[in-house]
Amino acid sequence: MITLRPSQERGHAEHGWLKSHHSFSFAEYYDPQHMGFGPLRVINDDWIAPAMGFGTHPHQNMEIITYVLEGAIAHKDSMGNGSTIRPGNVQYMSAGTGVRHSEFNPANNEHTRLLQIWIQPDQLGGEPLYGEKEFSREEKQGRLRLVVSGDGADGSIKIRQNARLQIGLFDAEQKQEVALAKDRLTYVHVARGELQVNGMALKEGDAVMMSAEEKLVLEQGKQAEVLVFDLPH
Template identity: 65%
Template sequence: MMTLRRADDRGHADHGWLQSHHSFSFAEYQDPAHVSFGPLRVINDDIIAPGAGFGMHGHRDMEIVTYVLEGAIAHKDSLGNGATVRPGEVQRMSAGRGILHSEFNPSVNERTRLLQIWIHPIETGLRASYEQKHFDDADKRGRLRVVASPDGREGSVSFHADAVMYAGLFDGDEAFELALDSARKVYVHVARGELQVNGQTLRDGDALKLEAESQLHLGQGRQAEVLVFDLAA
């Protein structure tokens, strides 16, 4: 079974300095039909104005992945980490028993666009931790590259979740097929561009939910960047 969710159907919050589109219920956007999908709880598509950002605030018992599409985000946390995340990099923060962090756009004239992703952990009360890695475009060109997994496979960041996160770049005739476990769920999010996913045309911000499917086919991309989540049912 495949369920298409268009970008325009997502929740939207306009905070002036922040434009955020919510794929799942978040803050003031509450939709009982879109609370989570397996352990995937949040995909926020955020555009942050120059010099603006999120002040120090707390999280707990959530695996948080930041995926930057444009610009950069400057991160600081209560573990003493300080880093700047740019396109091509994946940041993983395990909130565990509790962590404080801040995120700001360090540019004075360019916006930042990022996806903030929350995934429920397989266990609560874990020790908070942080990890960040870079993935070359060449490794994602015309294929899906594992960027986050429970065991850090293929050099991905590791998290405490029953999920595997892939990223891919597709244009023109590039195509890729991934065999799926039909007992699991798969969530495909087109971050930008246009892409054919199992015969469906998805554009910037569109998503496709797959359940009881055995194959994922990606192709006919137009400057597409896609994230794919293999999720526990």
């Protein structure tokens, strides 16, 4: 079964310095039909104004992944980590028993656009963790690159959940087919551009939820950047 999640049906928040689209219920946006998909709980498409951001705030029992599409984000946390994340970098923070952090756009003249992703862990508690890794465009061009997994396979960042996140860049004749396990869930989010997913034409911000499907086919991209989540039920 394949279910389309059109971009225009996502939740939207406008705070002046922050514009955000919510794929699932978040903050003031509540939709009982879209509370998450398996352990995938949040995909927020955030646009942050120059020199603005999120002040220090707490998290607990959540796997948090940040993927920058444009600009940069400066991160500081209570574990002592401080870094600037740029396009191509994947940042991971396991909140565990509790962590506090801040995120700001360090630029004075350009916005930051990022995807903030929350995945529920397979166990509560545990010491907070932090990870960061760069994945080049070449690794993602015309194919899916594993960037996050439950076992750290293929140089990916290891998280506390039996879930996998792959990211790919597809244009023109580039195509990939992936066999899917029928006991798993697949969530495909088109971050930028246009892409055909199993014959369905998707544009920026669109997504599809898949279950009991035999394969995933990505093709006919137009400068597409796509995130593919492999998830337990």
